[in-house]
Amino acid sequence: MKFTLVLLVGILFFCCCSTLLVDHTHATTAVTTSSPPQRITSLPGFNGPISFAQYSGYVPVSTNSTEKRFLFYWFVESQSASSSEDPVVLWMNGGPGCSSLDGFVTEHGPFLLNDDGKTLRSNDHAWNKRANIIYLESPFEVGYSFTTNKNDHVWNDVKSANDVLQFLAIFFSELFPQYLKNPFYIAAESYGGHYGPTTAVAVLRANQHNQFPFKFNLKGFIVANGIMDDREDTNSVPIFMYQHSLISKSSYEDGLSKCKGDFYKFQNLPECSNVISQYYTSIVGVNPYDIYANCVGDVGPFASNNEKEENASFLETMKSNGWMKALTQKQGSSSSIHPLFTLSARVGSGAPCLAYKPQEYWFNLNEVKMALHASPLIPQDHRWQMCNNVVNSFYNRTYDSMIPFYQELLSNGIRGLFYSGDCDLAVNSLGSQNGIYALMNVMNGQIVKPYQSWMMEKQVAGFYQIWSAGSTTMTFKTIKGAGHMVPMTRPKQAQTVLYDFIFN
Template sequence: MEKKQPHLFSAKLLKLAFFTVVVVSFRGLSHGHPLDQAGALKALWKAKRRNNAVDNEWVAPSLCADRHRTSAGGGKKEDDLIAGGLPGQPASFASSNKFKQYAGYVSVDEVNGRSLFYYFAEAVHLPSSKPLVLWLNGGPGCSSLGAGAMLELGPFGVNSNGKTLYPRRHSWNKVANMLFLESPAGVGFSYSNTTSDYQKSGDKRTAEDAYTFLTNWFKRYPEYKSRDFYITGESYAGYYIPELADTIVKRNKEADPSLLIRLKGIMIGNGIMNRETDDRGFFDYLWTHALISDETHQRLLEYCMNSQIKKCDYLLDGASKEIGGIDHYNIYAPLCLNASLSSRNPRGSGGYDPCETDYVHSYLNLPQVQKALHAYRTNLPYPWQLCSAIIVWNDSPSTMFPIYRRLIASGLQILLYSGDVDAVVPVSSTRYSIDALNLTVVKPWSPWTDAGGEVGGYLVAYNGLNFATVRGAGHQVPMFQPSRALSLFKMFLAAH
């Protein structure tokens, strides 16, 4: 086995990030996990500016006779059943009869030994009649199990003792069968037996491996093969999701009918779309929300939007100092300053605990939890981390616009949504990007109502996609506004 070189987004590269992430809910600066979703994303963007390492044309891979790809489903779903539930579940959820949970590995490359880890929570009520929904977190390189399932929208969250769980009131498996994938290999519990694979990560392989994962997962769970299928996620999944959807649409045209995936729609929260419009929206958001000065804003537009790298770097350092130590994921949220004092707003009752990422890290590194999840420690000589410190990202396009145009033409249902207090991929970035697509408004801007009868945000429909805001939500919308996120998810599923 090749020697591992866990040096991808090191502290040195992290310093190249768009702004300095001081202390945030996904901060990843303790417990050995060096990055968070925002840090990974900003580091990648900054590296692109310095090196022009951009693959402008992302093309969905065609079917090919690749002997490395596994063609068999492999394994049985019964072996992946989390019998009796997860360690620390509330007593009322101790029985697997409440709803079934599964976890394990699906091989995507037999020769190199690359396997992706998944966690699957069936719908609470009548799972046989509910759609299948895949959730992907961003980064690139952050865990959909730790972030998406445990922190945002899965059936359980982790208590402050790091050992027990609470039931999430607004979990998404109340309306759908939820599948969480740790992708690519090197993220979370996913691994490769060929460690040079970690140096070859990127958008193309991530999409290809995710597609292979799905085809093999459906062989293990054939009863879900005919279900309506949706892909959801956030942040850098603004690239992952359109790329995977594009791959599925293309493969469905080429594949044997038995391999068709019934993809119906995609739903992306605070996702990146296009480097230029994302940047412009980021600078404008900082200014319009009184986080930076007039002078800094004007200079950022003048130098950063014109690729004057050295001057832009200097200005970004200055902007970080002006902003100060706030949570960029939610500019109005409290910080995690002392985890031992952080149980004052329990998430189970709908509150927000800024230190919950620490509890999740502790929980997922418990031996009994990893045993229950069927996570193979022999393949993972490092602790579970929220975001990977070993993968090297090799390709990333500058824009998703060509893919969006293809997906719109395919008739796919598309919902983009933005928490309106996020400064990482702010609402202004998404609005600039949608405007650049030159779509026609078919239903004008109007408020939408949440389950409590309040304005949950605002919605506008275009000829090809819908855009919604979520009032009072940060970057991880289900974490900051769980009730409104679930209401929006229900609206998305009902629209088909």
């Protein structure tokens, strides 16, 4: 979620896709003892009845005696009468560096935060109406999660997946063993397009190698407007812009010419980089997460001084470094960070065009931290942020494609769903669909249901296609009129897409 405006041109990594996630041995791994689950008994700002159980707290995911990494979770049980048998879904927002609790209070949690930052309202389309949902803040230092080693600035896809695996082992073996038998799904959004599949593969391999004295009942993975393949994501952006009249025909054709027909391959050519910078200069003020929605705050000549400063700094950074050059850096100093990340760090921890102040106000209230059991363990100087700029700056985006991970999961019977809001520019549906087609070409996937519309309330709600691949199926589904955070803009449709998949 959020920070993935970087995905306007894909997250352009130049490393090879490693297949190693966990150094497995045939010996089982003992899980780290955790505190008993702590039930949430009240929520500041919500006065209505709560008919389901919910729990939150910290789980240690490192056993090093010199440091501890603690991941924070908020677990809401299903509201249905069959909650003890309903599927369990792990949810992770992206960034990298953005909090899954933001997804809770702005997308599909049972309580949504009002604009005043003080009160909550019930969500009629909460995902836990029929499923048990784990909202996990990962990696460490995201949201309430933290490490005792403040010099640890090493974040990457492998470390993140392994930490989440350790969390899940403790969750299912110690905290909530009654749910170990339930169907389990891993869902993630945006940069979660890396989090989800890498974690799912770690879980799959843990089962295969008997890493724990139990088996996870992993049934499927869900990617929501997530990055998948750098080449496909990158090359789709200019054509998406052109098809939505964000750039002109002549500008698009100029880019094709100067980038030799491949924006990904020739991104570092000066003439290619310059024309791409011109593309993004032309859409400053457009909401990249929903091109038909307004930005929070004013833009252009009506912008505040802070907003004008953001735009000026953004353009200056692009001119000096180039948008593409900034994106190709995987980690390091602020000079290698995407310009919008640098801007965001100056004015807050939000993302372009999106509200973040209500969330940051509510989650930093002392009474909220106490109610959610973040206090007293959380360090006093630790502040909850929607998106952590430090994590984003130093996160090593390890892989350039998720296709090998999808392939491994599907080949082992783990079903896949990729859903995409079709108004999202940050991770647009064209690139995502092309990535799925590339996957099917590799796997020799066979079409089970050809591309067609799906309906809701007697209206077209989007389009979908299903393939048989490996020993199971892969589904690609669009949601008409939805942005990057589908449950935020089309909540009922998002809930339907989830339930159609996990109860199929």
